[in-house]
Amino acid sequence: MITLYQFPTSPFCEKIRRLLGYKALPYRLIDVPRAAVADYRDVSPIGKFPAIDHDGTKVWDSTDIAEYLERIAPDPTVLPNATRDRALAHVIEDWADESLYLYEIEMRLAWRHNLLPLVPSFAATMPSVPEHQVADFVEKAAKAMTTAQGLGRKPVDQVVRDAERHLHAIDGLVGDGGWLVGSHLSIADLSVVPQLNALLCTREVVEATSKMPRIMAWRRRVMDAAPDHSGRRSEPGAET
Ligand SMILES: N[C@@H](CCC(=O)N[C@@H](CS)C(=O)NCC(=O)O)C(=O)O
Numbered sequence: 713m714i715t716l717y718q719f720p721t722s723p724f725c726e727k728i729r730r731l732l733g734y735k736a737l738p739y740r741l742i743d744v745p746r747a748a749v750a751d752y753r754d755v756s757p758i759g760k761f762p763a764i765d766h767d768g769t770k771v772w773d774s775t776d777i778a779e780y781l782e783r784i785a786p787d788p789t790v791l792p793n794a795t796r797d798r799a800l801a802h803v804i805e806d807w808a809d810e811s812l813y814l815y816e817i818e819m820r821l822a823w824r825h826n827l828l829p830l831v832p833s834f835a836a837t838m839p840s841v842p843e844h845q846v847a848d849f850v851e852k853a854a855k856a857m858t859t860a861q862g863l864g865r866k867p868v869d870q871v872v873r874d875a876e877r878h879l880h881a882i883d884g885l886v887g888d889g890g891w892l893v894g895s896h897l898s899i900a901d902l903s904v905v906p907q908l909n910a911l912l913c914t915r916e917v918v919e920a921t922s923k924m925p926r927i928m929a930w931r932r933r934v935m936d937a938a939p940d941h942s943g944r945r946s947e948p949g950a951e952t
Pocket residue numbers: 719721722723724759760761762772773774775809
C-alpha cells in the first residue's frame with residue numbers, strides 16, 4: 713500500500729495525486745501539519761513534501777516519486793516513447809517544478825489580493841498559527857523565497873508579463889487537442905497542470921487564460937485522464 717504524505721495546498725502534492733490517479737494506484741493520504749515536519753523526517757529527511765511510503769520504501773521529491781512509481785507501475789506510462797521526447801518531458805517537468813513554481817509562490821502567495829481568499833485552506837495546515845496571523849505568515853515566507861531568487865524583486869506588471877509569456881509557450885506546445893510532448897499524456901503535463909492550477913488562483917492568470925481556450929481545454933483533458941481522488945477541487949479560484 714502507498715501512503716502519500718502531503719501538504720494539501722502544494723502543487724507538487726497534486727502532481728503526485730494525479731499521477732497516482734492516472735496509474736489507478738490506490739493510496740492513503742496523510743496531511744502533514746506545517747509545524748510538525750520534524751516528526752516526519754523518516755519519510756522526508758529534507759522536510760519537503762510530497763513523500764511516499766510504499767510498504768516501507770520511502771521516497772521524497774516529486775520527480776523521484778514519479779520515477780519510482782513508473783518503475784513499479786509502468787502501465788500506463790508517463791514517459792514519451794521517443795528518446796528526444798523523453799528528454800523534453802524531463803526538461804519541461806523541471807521547468808514547471810523550478811520556474812513556474814516561483815510564479816505561483818509570488819503571484820498566489822505573496823500578492824495579498826490573491827492570498828486572502830486562500831487563508832482558510834492554509835490555516836487548516838498550520839493549526840499552531842492563529843488564523844488572523846496566517847496571511848502575514850504565508851506572505852512573508854513566500855516573499856522571502858521569491859526575493860532571494862529574484863522574481864520577487866520585479867515590479868508586478870513585469871511578473872505578469874513573464875507569466876503571460878509562459879502561458880503562451882504552453883498554448884503553443886499543446887495546440888489543438890495535443891499534449892505538451894509526444895502523442896500521449898506525460899510527466900510534463902502532470903507537472904505543469906498543478907502549477908497552472910495554483911496560478912489560476914490568481915486574478916491575473918484567470919484574466920490572461922480567459923483568452924486562451926486551448927490551454928483550458930488541455931488542462932481539462934489532463935485532469936480528466938489523471939483524476940485527483942483526494943476530493944479537493946482544482947478549479948480556477950479554488951484552493952489547490
Ligand atoms: N522539488 C520538490 C519540491 C517540493 C516542495 O517544495 N514542497 C513544498 C510545498 S509546495 C515544501 O515542502 N515546502 C516546505 C519547505 O520548503 O520547508 C518536489 O518536487 O517534490
